[in-house]
Amino acid sequence: MSPECAGWLRKTQYPPLTNYIRFYMRTSIASIHPDTGYAEIMGWVHEIRDLGGLLFLLIRDRSGFIQVTLPRKKVPPAVLVTAEGLSRESVVCVKGRVVAIEKAPGGREMIPDEIALLNRAESPLPLDVVEKVPAELDTRLDARFLDIRKPRVTAIFLIRSRVMQIIGDFFHSRGFAYVTTPKVVAAATEGGTELFPIAYFEREAFLSQSPQLYKQMMMAAGFEKVFEVGPIFRAEEHNTTKHLNEATSIDVEVSFADERHVMALLEELIVEIYSGVAEECAEQLDTLKLHNFEVPETPFPRIPYADAIEIASRRTESEIAYGEDIGTLAEKAIGEEMGVHYFIIEWPTAIKPYYAMPFEQRPEICRAFDLMHPRMELASGAQRVHLHDTLVRQIRAKGLNPESFEFYLKPFRYGMPPHAGWGLGMERLIMTMLDLGNIREAVLFPRDRHRLVP
């Protein structure tokens, strides 16, 4: 064992700073090439193949795999003893010579001088990281930390991380301010959806279902362009592959803009995300076997609600009345017809929230829109009502009491600019982009109707 390994193996003391840096500066497995010469790697034992005279260890870190080969007669006895005692998924440090060899994965392998067992993994494992036997989602989520070690799952979250970065860059480069708004709130923002009640000292409070009211308040605050990426909580008891009780919402609000402006912004963002992922996450897309990853083309088709239900009625062979919400089956039918991302526009005012701005000439429809992927809804937005009295009228029209919205209404009396915005579901975006079958695949630790742990 090298002094470095020995140093930080002693759990009771921190290693000297130089070794600490060395730890983080270790050679990542993916960066090891046939001509690397000598390397020190840290990782997990992915597989062990014992051929008798030859022992192969497949070592994995987040970046990839390398084969460590031990010719039994040639390696130091101490190294052999350590290698023979390893269990799958144990954490090891391996130092050794890098050899170019055609037969090995990646055209190189390591012949070890030293192997240090940093932490032994118990067996049996609750989950097969190698995936010789597939595990059900429920089993996988119970042992999520192991599940995430699978290259396929790692790839999803490395892409998600990159998408977060792309979103930040996109908005900052366009003059948006990144805001964070409270997730503990006093009341429902818009009624309708179920809220999670929590105890807030001696009062009752709720987990926020949407930053809607706060980002509008930032328009009143003169911020003009804001975005937020944050959690939203919905207490609905749904049980589907596309709903979560805790989700991540990408929220945007822009002053002096109407719905057309923010729709253009939204489709631009979608394209930026797809093309960024295509360019910068080629390796992860390859791991996910997404060889035909396509960047959507703009502009996305815009179809009025009236046309959408007509398509749905025709394709599902069942009459959908004007003014009905678009159900799951209708949504699928329209998606099949469209085949690409599209917007549904000109929604009936009656089925959109009170803050959606009705058209002046035809107040029965409003300036709201949904962004759809062929599989499901991704985002919804609108030009908002910025006029106090219209807003009060619309709140009443929904059967709600304006008095209970006083904290929301107040900013509208002191110079609220016209504005528009939208909210985009991060998990649905990832799910549809990466063709995942279940939205839980797009969250590290999903919260659904039944799952609160881990």
Add this chain to the structure above:
RNA sequence: GCCCAGGUGGUGUAGCGGCCUAUCAUGUCGGCCUGUCACGCCGACGACUCGGAUUCAAAUUCCGACCUGGGCGCCA
């Protein structure tokens, strides 16, 4: 919330009244093997969600509970 389908070794499954001291794969342990890459071969280990009922006999049928998956509803 409604409807449907399920709960069998660590994991994924077969079996669906007696042929079950329960199949197969993977895993784990032991043995053999110098180029594996789903390594191979030999041997062993390891399971019927819980409670009640029917029956000579229950993994298998019935009832209840708990848990899970899926569809729908609901849902900016």
